[in-house]
Amino acid sequence: MPASPSSHAQAAREVIAGRLRELRVEAEITGHELAVRCGWSPAKSSRIERARTAPSDADIRAWCAACGAHDQVRDLVAANRRADRLYVHWKKLHRHGMRGAQDEVVPLYERTRLFRVYCSNVVPGMLQTEAYATALLSAIADFQGTPDDAPDAAASRVERSEVLHDGRHRFVLLIEEAVLRHRVGDPATMAGQLGYLLAVMALPQVSLGIVPAGAERRVWPLEAFYMFDDRQVSVELLTAGVNVTAPGEIAVYAKAFSRLTGMAVHGQAARALISEAIEFHG
Template identity: 50%
Template sequence: MTSSSSVQQAREALGKRLREIRKDSGLTARELASRAGWHESKCSRIENGRTVPSDDDLRAYTLHCGAADQTDDLIATARNIDGAYVEWRRMERSGLRRAQESVIPLWERTRHFRAYSSWLIPGPLQTRAYIEALLRSIRDRRALPDDLEEAVQVRVDKQRILYEGPRRFAVLLEESALRHRIGGPAAMAGQLGHLLSLATLPNVSLGVIPLSADRTALWPVEDFWIFDDAQVNVELVSAFLTITQPHEVGMYAQTFSELADSAVYGAPARALITSAIDSLR
């Protein structure tokens, strides 16, 4: 979990809150540890953000510090921290379908989507053939249980959000994402053609950053999604990262804005997509 500064800051914020509760009670860390039956260093590890407390740890804190009214809120806070950095092997241990379903509530409540990708076409804009090729590769590479058909269908069904409600989508692609061949030439040609079609939707803004763009000020970064101004999701090699710290969400929003300045839109973007299609022949 230490690979995310957002997660670490959330740990430290929780630890600071617990330290304040303990000090308000008049207990020292040693006294609290003694009453709870802990090693005397445990309070320090928790209060300095080195350890995420368990539910029982938090119940002990609030019991001995006379703050039982805060127990439920503290437990919910700690559980959210634990869910901020989730390894793929944990999320996908029963197959790919669960991972696809896990983001549906977030997608349904979001009204403004911003996505940046340097290597793949983002999920809502993918064709079934493209999705199937991607998920088959993930299934095989990670040796997952085979629920490919169900997972593909979940992802296809999620694409209804493009057409439902007052939702807006701003998508930025590096030109390289148009050139990476996923699923073979025919599947890729179909995907790029579908992209041209979706770019005409009134609620979709599609920008492409040309390979020829000057990247001195801002080079390609990790792929990410911004959901309203509340949350950022990043897919790492080993895990799925959720960022909710406001200042970090703001950093991604600023990065998205700067990347958008390097992109082309409309006819120039369509020309880059058409060029990628032509290269498949």
């Protein structure tokens, strides 16, 4: 695994910062003069140029104008927006509630043919019941201090999960056994959620594996990650979501997923673990 999940995003920001510095040097102006032309403090120019502060689109336009490089605005703004998508803070994404974040990924779900999902902490979003999703999203909103629109967001999440019943998609999902024991919501919510896992396992397009608590670890428990074909991996951290698009990094996640699959149980053995968890919550 990469040393830091946000390393690729930071690398993208450093490329943008380096290009901005080149424009300033080519214009033969100092950082102080650039700041004066932009109406900023010199410290702001320095932070942007050293990739300590991410520039806004307006900052890039002002920088290019100060350097007489208007033709560079479009490409730099596009690169800056791509970098923003690589590392997205949850509080920023959820500042107006969580429903928008659920709706936003619908096109990605619709165009993905093979989903590979690993979750070590909660039931994967696409397998969540509405009651479980409501309880989980409400807890997230409370922790983040963001607006709690959990019922609407949960309804959107369940609607988004209709792709499970679309024959054009395949789903290979792995969860740690601990996920079955972590109580989200009340006992009735857990009973409904675990019962739904048993039902969804019968779908021919779905493969659900469970890594038993007693399995010999060849891969340690990781952050939850979602693989969308071989184009993108979305990693869920406590404070942010990381979208990995570099082929080399995607290949590392694919390797981890393959090894985790080898540790998991499926079929009747997985059903037995779920049934035990239902009794545990009873």
